[in-house]
Amino acid sequence: MAKSIRERLSGNEAVATALKQINPxxxxxxxxxxxxxxxxxxxxxxxxxxxxxxFVAVESEHSAMSVCIGAAAAGARxxxxxxxxxxxxxxxxxxxxSGHRLPMTLNVINRALSGPININNDHxxxxxxxxxxxxxxxxxNNQEAYDNNFMALRIAEHKDVLLPAMVCQDGFITSxxxxxxxxxxxxxIRKFIGEYKPERHLIDGxxxxxxxxxxxxxxxxxxxxxxQAMIKSKAVVKQIFKEFGDLTGRKYDLIxxxxxxxxxxxxxxxxxxxxxxxxxxDQLRAKGEKVGVLKIRLFRPFxxxxxxxxxxxxKAVAVMDKADSFSAVGGPVFADVRSACYELANRPLMxxxxxxxxxxxxxxxxxxxxYEDLNEVIKNGKTGNIYRHVGVRGV
Amino acid sequence: MSSMLEIxxxxxxxxxxxxxxxxxxxxxxxxxKFVQGFPEYGPExxxxxxxxxxxxxxxxxxxxxxxxxPDYVVVVDVTLLDAxxxxxxxxKEGAIIINTNKSPEELKPKLEGYTGRVYTIDASSIAxxxxxxRSLSNTSMLGAVVAVSKCIPEGKFMEDVKTSLNHxxxxxxxxxxxxxxxxxxxxxxxxxx
Amino acid sequence: MIYVKxxxxxxxxxxxxxxxxxxxxxxxxxxxxxxxxxxxxKFFESECIQCMLCFPVCADSAIPVNKDGKREDFDFKHCKxxxxxxxxxxxxxxxxxxEQEDK
Numbered sequence: 001m002a003k004s005i006r007e008r009l010s011g012n013e014a015v016a017t018a019l020k021q022i023n024p025x026x027x028x029x030x031x032x033x034x035x036x037x038x039x040x041x042x043x044x045x046x047x048x049x050x051x052x053x054x055f056v057a058v059e060s061e062h063s064a065m066s067v068c069i070g071a072a073a074a075g076a077r078x079x080x081x082x083x084x085x086x087x088x089x090x091x092x093x094x095x096x097x098s099g100h101r102l103p104m105t106l107n108v109i110n111r112a113l114s115g116p117i118n119i120n121n122d123h124x125x126x127x128x129x130x131x132x133x134x135x136x137x138x139x140x141n142n143q144e145a146y147d148n149n150f151m152a153l154r155i156a157e158h159k160d161v162l163l164p165a166m167v168c169q170d171g172f173i174t175s176x177x178x179x180x181x182x183x184x185x186x187x188x189i190r191k192f193i194g195e196y197k198p199e200r201h202l203i204d205g206x207x208x209x210x211x212x213x214x215x216x217x218x219x220x221x222x223x224x225x226x227x228q229a230m231i232k233s234k235a236v237v238k239q240i241f242k243e244f245g246d247l248t249g250r251k252y253d254l255i256x257x258x259x260x261x262x263x264x265x266x267x268x269x270x271x272x273x274x275x276x277x278x279x280x281x282d283q284l285r286a287k288g289e290k291v292g293v294l295k296i297r298l299f300r301p302f303x304x305x306x307x308x309x310x311x312x313x314x315k316a317v318a319v320m321d322k323a324d325s326f327s328a329v330g331g332p333v334f335a336d337v338r339s340a341c342y343e344l345a346n347r348p349l350m351x352x353x354x355x356x357x358x359x360x361x362x363x364x365x366x367x368x369x370x371y372e373d374l375n376e377v378i379k380n381g382k383t384g385n386i387y388r389h390v391g392v393r394g395v
Numbered sequence: 396m397s398s399m400l401e402i403x404x405x406x407x408x409x410x411x412x413x414x415x416x417x418x419x420x421x422x423x424x425x426x427x428k429f430v431q432g433f434p435e436y437g438p439e440x441x442x443x444x445x446x447x448x449x450x451x452x453x454x455x456x457x458x459x460x461x462x463x464x465p466d467y468v469v470v471v472d473v474t475l476l477d478a479x480x481x482x483x484x485x486x487k488e489g490a491i492i493i494n495t496n497k498s499p500e501e502l503k504p505k506l507e508g509y510t511g512r513v514y515t516i517d518a519s520s521i522a523x524x525x526x527x528x529r530s531l532s533n534t535s536m537l538g539a540v541v542a543v544s545k546c547i548p549e550g551k552f553m554e555d556v557k558t559s560l561n562h563x564x565x566x567x568x569x570x571x572x573x574x575x576x577x578x579x580x581x582x583x584x585x586x587x588x
Numbered sequence: 589m590i591y592v593k594x595x596x597x598x599x600x601x602x603x604x605x606x607x608x609x610x611x612x613x614x615x616x617x618x619x620x621x622x623x624x625x626x627x628x629x630k631f632f633e634s635e636c637i638q639c640m641l642c643f644p645v646c647a648d649s650a651i652p653v654n655k656d657g658k659r660e661d662f663d664f665k666h667c668k669x670x671x672x673x674x675x676x677x678x679x680x681x682x683x684x685x686x687e688q689e690d691k
Contacts, residue, residue, distance in 0.1 A: 008424040034436075100607035120436060140457070162606060173459050177433035178420045180455060200611060207613030214608045221601040222608055228601070275457030359436070363460040 002188040002247050009181050011174035014142040015081065015107045015167075016041035018149035020051055021189045025076035028056040028067025032086035033119050034171035035109035039081060061086040065093035065106075072102035072164075073210040075201025077153070079104045083171055084111035087125045091132075097164045098133030099226065100211055103156035103198075104164045105149060106134070110271065110322075111171040112358040120359020121171040123271070127323040127332045133226055135165035135233060136300040138270040142181050144297075145169040147250060150184075150192055154240045157196055161233040163226070170272040172359065184248065192247055230301045237298055254303035256295040257310050259285060263292030265374040266311060266348075268337055269320040270296040273355070273362045277320075280367035291371055296333070304340035311341055316349045316374040322356050330387045349383050353390045366390045399452035400546050401462045405481050406471035409441040411533035415471070416447035418537050418559060419546075423451045425555035426547045435461060444479050451546050467544050470494060471518075471536055476502065482509040492539050492585065494518040494532050499588035514543050516585040518577075525577045526570070534574045538581025549582065593618045616666075621648065625669035628689035631661045635683035642673040642684065 009017060016038045019027070031039040046055040056067045064080045071078040082090065087108055097104060113124040130136060137152055139145035145167060152165035169175060184192075200208055214222055237254065245251040258278050260266060267277050274295040284291045294310050296303070311317055319338070321331025330338075334352035341347050353370055356362040369390060377383055389395050402419070406412025413434040420432030431450040437443075448462045466489040470481050473495040485491060490512035493502060499513040506513065516539040518532035525535075541552050556578060560571045590599055592615040605611065636659070643651040643659050650667035652660045674686035 008420065008430060100609075102607070141459070170459070172436045173433075176436065177431055177459075178417055178424075179431050180424065180429050200609065207611065209610035209615075210607065212608050212610055217597045218604055218608060221599070221604045222606075224601040225604070225606060272459035275459045278457050361435075361461045363463060364458070 001249055003185055004248070005183040005185065007181050007183050008178050009142055009146075010037075010176055010178050011139075011142040011145050011169050012037040012109065012176065013041065014146040014181055015109075015149060015169075016045070017183065018146045019079070020045050021184070021186050022077070022149065022153060022193060023051045024053050024078055026054045026056065026067065026071035026078040027080060028058050028064040028071070028078070029080045030058050030061050030064045030082070030086065032061070032083050034111055034121075034175050035081045035083040035086070035107065037175070038107065038109070042081075061089040062093060065090040065097065068104050068106075069093060069097050069100070069102055072097070072104050073100065073201065074203050075196075075198050077157075077196045079106055079153075081107040081109065083109045084113055084119075084125045087129060088113060091129070094129055094132040094134060094164075096211070099222070101162040101226070101229070102164060103153075103162055103196075105152045105156060106164065106166045107145075107149070108166050108168045109171045109175045110168050118358040119171075121173050121322075122357045122359070123168070123321075123323040124357075126166060126168045127321075127325070129166070130300055130332060133163060133230070134300060135161070135163055135237070136298070137165065137167050138297055138299055139167060139169040139174070140272055140274045140295065141174050142169075142177070142179050143250070144252075145174065146181060146183070147244065147248070147252070150189060151237075151240050151244050151252075153193055154243075155233060155237050157198075158233075158236045158240070159199070161229055161236050163229055163233060168271065173272045182248075182250075188247065192244070234298075234301050234303065237301075252297060253306075254296075254298040255306050255310060256293075256297060258293040258295065260292035260294060260310055260314075262290055263313075264290040264315045264378070265371055266292045266294055266314045266317050267320060267367060267370060268294045268296065268307070268311075268317060268333065270299065270333065271322070273320065273322070276362060276364060277367045280364050280371065283364075284368075284371060289371070299333075302336050302340070304336070307337055308340045308344055311337075311348055312344050312346070314348045316377045317341075317351070318370045318374055319350065319352050320370075321352060321354050324354050324357070328387070334386075349377050349381075351377060351383050351386045351388055353388050354392075355390045357392075360391050362391065398454075399450060399456055400467070400544060401465045402449040402451070402467045402469065402540065402544065402546075403462050403465040403485075404447040404449075404469045404471065405475050405479055406445055406447070406533075407441075407475070408443045408445050410471050410530060412445055412469075412471045413447045415469075415533035415537050415540075416449050418533070418556065418563075419449050419540060420451075421559040422537075422541070422552055422555045423449075423547055425558060426551045428452065428547075429455045431456060431458075444475055465489065467492065467540065469536060469540055471532060473497070473502075476505040480507065482506050485509060485511065487511040490514055490543055490587075492516065492536070492543055494536055496520060499586070503588070512543075512587055514539065514585050514587045516581055518581060521577055521580045521584065525573050525580065531577075535577040535581030535584075538578035539585035542582040542585050553579070620665050622665045622667055625667065625689050627669040627671055627686055628664075629662060629667065629669065629671065629674050630685045630687075631659075632683050632685070633661075635679055635681055637679065637683070639678060641676045641678060645672045645676055647672070
């Protein structure tokens with residue numbers, strides 16, 4: 001087992017530390033709240049000679065992602081950090097990065113998208129980017145954000161995957177909160193991430209064109225390839241999670257099943273509020289109530305089978321969405337979880353809650369209410385309104 | 396989680412309530428605890444009321460919400476008593492610690508019937524005398540909080556906070572001793588009703 | 589490996605290169621774009637004064653210049669017949685003509 005270093009860091013410090021230890025070849029970045037600190041810290045590492053990274057201070061996030069794409073095509077280990085509108089400005093390039101099968105990591109410090117303008121946390125930024133062909137990992141706390149960075153890099157660079165990966169964590173709630181964390185030693189990280197040796201890249205001395213026009217005759221085949229890579233990546237994620245667990249003792253899986261074995265009511269949630277939901281779950285369990293929490297760690301590719309299996313014995317499920325898709329029938333996590341359960345012989349009753357938008361605090365009361373509502377759903381034997389909100393005034 | 400201590404800080408932008416909460420988190424961490432230190436973020440500007448939080452426990456707390464029923468409340472700026480409901484949710488077996496030159500008895504009428512312990516500390520005057528600036532009250536407040544809450548053994552705390560300050564003020568070593576004095580005075584001079 | 593000269597619509601998804609990368613250099617040389625022509629230029633060497641106005645304007649690099657610095661006849665595998673060379677030719681009795689191609 002690798003040696004562990006006891007520390008206390010904010011989520012942003014944890015990401016900056018992980019990036020320092022990875023020592024990427026190229027970082028192109030533009031600061032935006034609440035991810036700005038990571039860029040500050042990293043620029044300082046560069047100035048102090050603590051990393052060998054070529055740091056490109058660009059004029060926008062569009063350029064930041066373009067730098068990463070160029071660097072990755074040239075065989076560099078690369079990545080960036082952003083939030084909210086910064087991610088939105090990267091939009092077209094996100095598809096370019098994954099479409100050209102360029103591995104890199106992007107830390108998304110989740111923040112609400114304007115408008116009206118808001119700088120606080122929700123998931124409308126990364127949830128909007130869920131269909132851009134990127135691997136998406138979500139982090140409950142600073143520890144997971146730190147650990148996910150190393151695993152994301154390995155997943156992205158794996159020859160069966162070759163897709164860029166996002167590591168998401170909640171802006172301010174975890175990014176600016178100091179918490180205990182166990183760090184790894186540089187040597188163990190070097191060993192775990194190894195050297196990046198892409199099969200081909202732009203400056204390997206042989207002719208190569210990246211990003212040619214893809215005609216009608218070939219585009220569809222390339223999209224099928226990308227979809228196949230996403231399908232294959234699930235096994236790779238599992239393998240790399242296991243390797244990391246063997247190294248650190250921190251066992252991760254695609255989903256985390258918290259007291260789910262005999263649960264009759266379950267909450268499905270991702271990122272920081274999963275912790276708060278677990279506290280509520282514990283308190284209800286202490287009163288003998290059969291409740292559980294299913295935390296999604298990997299959102300892309302979507303672990304549909306695992307989620308369906310975990311929910312197969314549950315009577316009623318509440319899926320929490322910290323982003324609205326404005327489909328008028330529920331949020332993005334709900335749509336996927338509900339669809340995943342369609343094949344189940346005994347489908348649980350399932351409702352959706354939009355919660356915590358724009359930094360609205362998510363106290364334990366939100367989850368007590370949701371568990372209580374699920375009792376009502378079970379008693380009635382039907383869901384009633386599936387598209388619900390918790391924590392918004394007047395509802 | 397029964398051993399968890401929750402602290403809520405009230406200050407105004409620029410007074411260092413956030414820094415104090417992070418210093419406390421640092422010191423508690425150094426004494427072997429699990430900590431959380433986080434501010435409530437908004438459009439911050441100098442003088443606007445701000446809130447910061449600490450959770451200190453023997454096991455990792457997975458809670459990621461603000462603190463609504465704190466064990467202790469720390470008020471860095473006494474004028475907030477007229478602007479914010481600082482005792483909201485404060486446990487009656489807990490305590491409130493206020494930066495003021497007034498006595499606890501004088502302030503009680505402003506505490507919306509709070510029946511728990513009330514402590515005062517003239518941290519701004521200590522800051523002026525020791526650090527030459529009334530607005531640098533956060534270190535003596537930190538001392539007062541540790542003395543009242545006993546969240547860290549005092550001797551251990553003095554050792555650990557020195558380490559933290561050495562780290563934080565590596566480029567300004569002249570302020571370290573002064574801040575240590577401010578912390579010590581905060582611990583000694585805090586008084587209850 | 590699929591080479592550009594062999595590229596056709598029969599390759600399946602697992603045969604095309606990831607991301608559409610092209611692992612050869614100068615591949616446009618291998619593509620016959622000459623058959624896109626409707627109009628065709630003709631070069632009359634005896635009329636040409638080697639003024640060198642035509643070859644830089646050719647969008648398809650289809651006017652070869654030899655090592656003596658003199659232009660030669662068109663590369664008809666790549667000439668798309670746009671007629672720009674004809675337009676810039678300063679000779680009153682044109683060294684370049686441009687007419688509908690008789691295919």
